[in-house]
Amino acid sequence: MKGILAFIFIFGVIVVVHEFGHFYFAKRSGILVREFAIGMGPKIFAHIGKDGTAYTIRILPLGGYVRMAGWGEDKTEIKTGTPVSLSVNEEGTVTRINISEKILDAASLPMNVTAYDFEERLEITGLVFDECKTFTVDHDATIVEEDGTEVRIAPLDVQYQNASIWGRLMTNFAGPMNNFILGFVAFVLFFFLQGGVPNYMTNHVTVAEGGAAQQAGLVTGDQILAINGEKVSDYDAIASAIAKAGQDATSAPVLTVEVSHEGQKKVLDVVTKEQEGHYYLGVSPILKTGFADKLIGGFKETLSTSMLIVRALKNIISQFDLNKLGGPVAIYQISSQAADSGWGVCLAFVGYVVH
Known part of the structure; x- marks a missing residue:
């Protein structure tokens, strides 16, 4: 049930926010929006607003749509003799x-x-x-x-094709633009819930509750200087050293970790923990907790995700494979997993999938 609710929330929010972008700029451009629907299938509620738009709620809570006069398949047909x-x-x-x-x-x-x-x-x-x-x-x-x-x-004067060129461009672009804004808001909210933005540029770490590092005596804010004699200066280097140590291991490897705690250096032997064939030290990047850091982090994550989507689309076009096209089924599967990790993770997933 939690997975279904997460899917409805994620898929519904994405589609409705996307369609609202088309709706808003269509109205601003003088285009008649004949219907703004939340959900799909048979309607269970309908109301015609003073603006002439029919606002409907439909029985299947899966997204929604905007029906603009003269756009796409929008036509009124009455057969002779009807x-x-x-x-x-x-x-x-x-x-x-x-x-x-x-x-x-x-x-x-x-x-x-x-x-x-x-x-x-x-x-x-x-x-x-x-x-x-x-x-x-x-x-x-x-x-x-x-x-x-x-x-x-839908008289001609309120149809899509009779709006200004600028109005039509903005009406078309508004959906993707709203997706970008939604992604930014979702990431910023996630970073606020998480307490900050991961800082991969430093070797200061966040220590996981109950993890191997905590059991060895590390605390959040400690600085990892070296692993197995290999100096590390940022989190990517830490992750690389841990992966290297566990690459050919048949049991949980013991890592020699040089740590700086409040300016005092010490060397610890840490027994890693195994999970699904991988070995973990139990640390993650330290968080930047400033208000501006969270806003900037949200923007950077949104921009980065957008570029990933562009590259993924290029790969799909150049190396087409039906297995790469996840669609709603893939969204359902991943949103179910996200729901198990909490609604904060669902927010982050909205940020990633909205593009």
């Missing part, structure tokens, strides 16, 4: 076209449609009680589609 019901105001203008089987207006007029134009002329023509009539359709009229979803019609 029975509809029309809601008409006092001026004789159509305010709602209902092509579903739901009755929303008891005073509506039944019609069998023979022609319509909801983009330019804003008219609908058909047989009303065996008499052919044409009605003017209000610019802000709604149409109730076959599945019962009520959305605004």
Whole structure:
């Protein structure tokens, strides 16, 4: 259950934040957003806002989507002869076209449609009680589609292709931009929860609770100067020395570790701990705990992750392999593992997968 909740949280947040970027800049560019949906499948809630957007919640809590007038597959199609019901105001203008089987207006007029134009002329023509009539359709009229979803019609002046070039560019770019912002926020929150940003440029270390280093007497903040006589100046060198010592070992190797504790040097023999075939000293990079460090660390991690994704895409294109395409299934598997490590790790995973 925890894994499912983590997947819904991670996948849902990523998609909704991405789609909100398209939504926001579409509205700013004068493009009608006909529907903003949270979830997929049959709707369980719908409300048309004053801005003309139908806000819906759908039964499957997996992401969402934005439906913009004139963008992609967005079309209103009524086959000739389709029975509809029309809601008409006092001026004789159509305010709602209902092509579903739901009755929303008891005073509506039944019609069998023979022609319509909801983009330019804003008219609908058909047989009303065996008499052919044409009605003017209000610019802000709604149409109730076959599945019962009520959305605004899409006249040409509010369609995507009639927005400015700048507006269309920003509407397209807004989704990836929101992904970058979400990644930054997720990493910064993770670093705040963690207490700081790992500093790989120093040989000062954080000592794991119950690990081999702690049992040998090391404490967080100690400085590792050498391992098995090999001097180390940063965390990468520490990790490399540990890996080298355990490379051909058949049992947990004993490491001779030279340590500086509050300015005093000492040499310790540390018995490493084995886990899944690997040997661990029980240390990790010391954390930089400053407020600015966490913000800068979040930005750097987001930028680094973005570049990793770019390189991964290049590899997929040059050496295509279906096994490299994880998709939602891979996200579910990894998010389940992240959930076992706590919601802080889930935040970090959002930062990595959002790109």
